[in-house]
Every structure is written in structure tokens, then in C-alpha cells.
Amino acid sequence: MSDANTTYAQKPAHAPPTVVSAKPIVLPAPDRGEDLQVRVSAPASGGDLPVIVFSHGFGWSLNGYAPLADFWAAHGFVVIQPTHLDSRTLGIPHEDPRTPRIWRIRIEDLTRVLDELDVLEASVPGLGGRIDRSRIAVAGHSWGAQTASALLGARVLDSDGVPGEDMSDPRVKTGVLLALTGLGDDLTPFAVENLPFMRPSFDTMTPPALIVAGDKDQSMLSTRGPDWFTDPYAYSPGDKSLLTVFGAEHSLGGIPGYEVAETTDESPARVALVQQLTTAFLRSVLHGEDTGWKAAAAALENAPDPLGKLQSK
Template identity: 30%
Template sequence: MGVQRLVAALVTALLAGCGPATAATVDPAPPAPRHAPQRTYAVGVRQFVVDPGGPRPLPVTVWYPVEPTTPATPAAPSGPPTAPATTSAGPVVRPGAPVAAGRFPVVIYSHGLRSLPELHAPLTTRWAATGFVVAAPTFPRTNLRARDFTRVDVRNQPADGWRLIRHLVRLTTRPDDPLAGHLDVTRIAAAGHSAGGFTTAGMFTSGHSTRLRSGIVIAAGGVAGSFAGPVAPLLFVHGGADPIVPESVGRAGYARALGPAAFLSLPGQGHGEYLTPGRPGFAQVLATTTDFLRWTLYDDPAALHRLPTDAALSGVTTLTTRALPR
């Protein structure tokens, strides 16, 4: 079966229904206002496994802010953080480096079919450099190295995402864990590409925990029961000529979304080349997604107001919005 037919079958299955996705944790009290960092960080990385002895062990890669080896120059208060020192693949990553001082919002990032978290590092490490902890699970039966690859297992992945959230909530109470005290688990976003985008949508079912404050759906759309509330801002990113998941699928998800929503279209582009540094649209996708996270997880009004400018590149990107605050 070709890739296009494989994903088409997946979309049909997902639109028919997903497994349970809501968290079993008690919702926290509304978080106090935060100030988005006006600087950039170096990036650390670590790995662990959620439920290693269970029926669905979940390896997780975590990218997180660390202090740079040389002092950073703060950005101007009115603008976003300046770009960190990078290689062509993104910020320089320091495995096991100590976490920077502070508490950081969390982004759960879901990969697509036959992919891996590290293949999305050009985006996820750049998010981490601007003040987010990005936790990316390797899904048991849809990852690149899965021995029993099964595309319809995507139905179970929203519940995996919530398992990871519950694990992170518990982790914050463990004084011996390096991330303890550094995770703001009252401010979580979900994001993902392709099947990971459908996974993300599936985490926003009716009654989901208010810990989950926003979502980014890339090259995907909604699933049965998604976007039912509580209301959370959503950003959709889609190539206008995507041959795998047509843009109309993303547009339909955008139309179903409750509350604030935005749709970043890349006319003429396919299933994800705009996620590659140096390719047309990457800079706009990075700026738009970063400021969307800064707005929704740090309550940064300046980031919200930058979104139209972030996304503006004539002939390459277009941005549609609905019900965004002014």
C-alpha cells in the first residue's frame, strides 16, 4: 500500500473514533500570570521510559532550557528572544546538562507514521531554546523502528499523550529527578505532525484537563470527539498541495475548533518540507508556532499581536484567524 493510501485509511479510521484520551488527574487551580523569557537558552536533552514494565512502554525524549556556556544578551523587552547559537540542525544540544533556573511550560510533541522524535528536532529544539520543555514520546507501534507497525494504533496515542502528562505531573514531586521543580504542569500544549497531528487533536476531547491549554496541529485535522471543550486556542499548519493529508482535512478541523483558532497555510507545499530549516516557509512556521506557544502558555500579549507579522511572506504563507483576542 502506498503512503498516500496508507494515510487515507488512517484518516478514515481516526474520523470514526479514538481511544480514551482524557487525563485522570485532578485539574489544578488556574495558573498565575507568567512572564515570557526575554532571552534564549542553550538546550539540554534526556530520555526516559514511561511504564517500562507495562503493556505499552513509552520512550520519551525531552529537550529543555539550560544555561548557555557564555552569557546571553537579553532581547529587547518589546520583541521575541533573539536566535540562539545554532548549527544548521538547530541549537547546540548538551545531553544531560543541568536544567536552567526557573519553571517552564511543557509541550507534548507527537511524531507521525514511521517517524521518531529526533527527526523533529529542528523545530522542537528551537522551541526549547525560547523557554519550553518539549517532551516527545516514541509511540510503540507507529514509530520508524516499530517491529509490529500498525497504523490504526494511532487511535491509542492520545491516551499515551495523557499518560505522559500524568507522568510529568508525578515527576514534579520527585526531588531526585533533574526536572523536578522546573516543569510548569499547569501550562501544557500538545503539538504534532501528520499522524501526530491527529494524535494531538485526539487529546482535546470533551472534558479534557485544563492543564492542556493549547494545541498545534500540523498537516492533520480533527478526529471524532475532538475540540469539544474546554475551549483551548488551536493553531493549524498545512501545506496547500499536501498529497498525503489534503489541506481540506486541516481546514475542516479549523472550522470545527471552538474558540480562538488560526490556520497557517503554505500554498503549493506538501506534507512537511516547511519543517526543514532553509526551506521556504520554515522561518514563518517557526516564528508563528513559537509566538503561539508564548501567547497561550506564558500569556504574552505581545506574542499574540506578532502572529500576523510572523506568518507574513507573500507567495509562501497565508494566515487565517478566528476569535483571537485583540
């Protein structure tokens, strides 16, 4: 494909040795005002590969979150990263008429990725015939976590507290929601006025999911403390797990990338914990009989100086 740049990254011996990544793969999106640019990363070998569709945080792009995307791809996942309209790489001004709808367009971006899996698969050298479409997960960080949660059944309440449109997708079996904001009852006046979509209901977010929160994540959008980020676990039904990362702020140690401006709590150890636990969780749900999740949970619980705490219900 002429617009795909292929890169290779060496991985440790215990992981697939090579990851292949193609970008930008461009999906036509005339109704969006900008075609959708996507990055796809996958192990260079192996078949029946499960899929993770990842939604970036505010301002980021398909080029972010390498600590997660590269790790997941090296451990047997096809990782798909679209660039949403709020990306700094697109430079769309705040007064753009699409701005009030970007939260919805973000969700539609993820759905479009799933609709175009055939195109994306064909655009990555050597990936054809290796994707398992029955094993699909969504993941996201911050605003991206809210975007991903919609495909798992979370909905946005209107001003009267009535749940809005159901934008869930039955193709999605599970999710990882990183630093997902909580209920809208304790928003700051700025958030109430400018971010009306930050009034989620998790009542219908039924698929299994791992919620990851930092116990030092103090949001400027909420009058509550870091426990606000545990709401998605507390108020959603079904099989859920909550990983609370000790000492972590909103970047959870640096998952958007090391040494980036918004990483206020840089910690390779915290990032490694998130990498390992999210991978083990997704494998356990998507592969069913994988035992790595139980082993990872036990290792965290029995660690002499644990980096976090894991709860499940």
C-alpha cells in the same frame, strides 16, 4: 539517571544559549506491551517553563522533529517527545494484535506523559523545580496531530456517526496541530476500510489552537484537495487560528527533519515560518500578555512576498 543521554546544542545569542536533552527516559507501561520511551528537551536556564507534549507522525520516534523540538526548547519550552508503538524503531509488525488500537494507545501515551511529569522532570539534569504545570500544550504532526487533537476535545465518530469516547485532558490549555487530516466524509476506499479512526468530529475541540496546513498537501487518503487539511479550523469552535503555508506539502518544508526521505518540499524558509509562528502562538496563549503573536501576524501580513496566510476566529 543511568539510561539518560545528555546532549547540548548551542543556540543563537538571542535565544537561551544552551538546550539540555535527555533520552531515553523510560516510563513503565505494562498494559502497553512496550515501556514508553521519552525524550525531554529544555533550556538550561530559566524557571516557570511551559510544557509542549509532542506527538510524532507515523513511523517516527522521539528522535524526530528536531527543527521544531530544538527551536521550542531554545525559546523557553520544555518539549516532551514520546515514541509511539507505530515507530519504525520498534518494528512492531502490522499483524500485531495491538495494531487496530494503536490510535488509542497513542492518545494514552500523551496522557501517561502528563501523569508522569514528576518522573520526567527528575530525569533531566538541572530541570527540577523549573516546570510550570499550569501551562501545558500539546502539538503533533499528521497522525500525531490527530493524537494531540484528542486531548483538546476532538472525538472519533463510529460507523453510525456517533462521537466516541471523550479523551480530552483539562491539564492541556492549547495546541498546535500540524497537517491534521480533515473530516472523514471524503476518504478513499483504502482509508475507509483500513483507517476507521479517521472520522473525526471537531465539534467539542474548544481550547484555543493553531492549525497549520500546506496549500500543496494532497493526501492519498482523501478524495479532496489540500483544503481537506483546513477542516479542523472550519469545523471547530472557540478561538482558532489557521496558518496556510504557501507551496508546502505534508512535511511543511521539512519539520520532521531536513533531508529525510519524506520531505518532498524541503524549504528552510517554510520551516522557519512554522517555528516562529507556532512559538509566538503558544507564548501568547500560555503567557497571556505576550505580544509576539500579534507582531508575527502583522509581519506575515505585511511581507512583500509572504510565505503564508494567517486567519483567526
